[in-house]
Amino acid sequence: YPExxxxxxxxxxxxxxxNNLGIRKSKGEYIALINNDAQVDGDWLKELVLVADKFPxxxxxTSKVYFHYFYLPIKLDCKAVVPKEMGKGRDTRKLGIRVNKVLINKIDVTxxxxxxxxxxxPEKIKSGNFCWSRDSSVLAIPIKDVGKKIKVSLFxxxxxxxxxxxxxxxxxxxYKGDIGLKEIKTVFSISKEQSYQVKNLINSTGIFIDKQGYGxxxxxxxxxxxxxxxxxxxxGTSGVSALFKREML
Structure with missing residues (x-):
């Protein structure tokens, strides 16, 4: 690539x-920034320039940025209880299911x-991180092989x-079953047809500032x-993917 x-x-x-070093060395009318671990669509740069030209x-x-893998939305429903009301500590949260580990085709993707x-x-203990759900929750699991049968194991x-x-x-x-205090391994299969229910999961569509001043x-x-x-x-724009007009800098 001599260019x-x-x-x-x-x-x-x-x-x-x-990025600033690269910008100072650049000479074009537009300056595009992209993370070195990002994979762009074929029209990524073209679409950014078209918007820049349309709105002088x-x-x-900035562009829409996704996480790398497609994700499958899995809904968990259970009964949630308040530990304090049960006389078990001071925790006033409504706790349902604790997710300890997730395997896909025997590979740990937690x-x-x-x-x-x-x-x-998430909470951390010596054996790793875990998350408590409420009575109804949505878990997104990464799917690398869309169009293939997948075995999912939830601990x-x-x-x-x-x-x-x-x-x-x-x-x-x-899946439908009973669950108690001891950890269980819940196993179910996602068929080839079901795997096509994956969705893109957004990483960023630009930067916002909330009422407390946090971005x-x-x-x-x-x-x-x-x-x-x-x-x-x-x-503001995400540093992952952005196009700037030189005259603005």
Missing amino acids: VILIESSRNLGFAGG EIGAI EDVKFIKGFYL LQSFSPDNFLNITLGDELI GDRGFESFDESQFDEVQEVF
């Missing part, structure tokens, strides 16, 4: 510093699982000694339901 210019820095400038008042444009809805923040336990567990994919019940990625860890398809003004 590629490799810029060597005498020291580690970090992510922002490295805009100086920076670190890539996303707790989308109805979960509390779960309940705070209640006599709980029930229903697992659904879309409108279909794929975050719009749409982070939400499924793409076309809710961000229209061109909209945002507070």
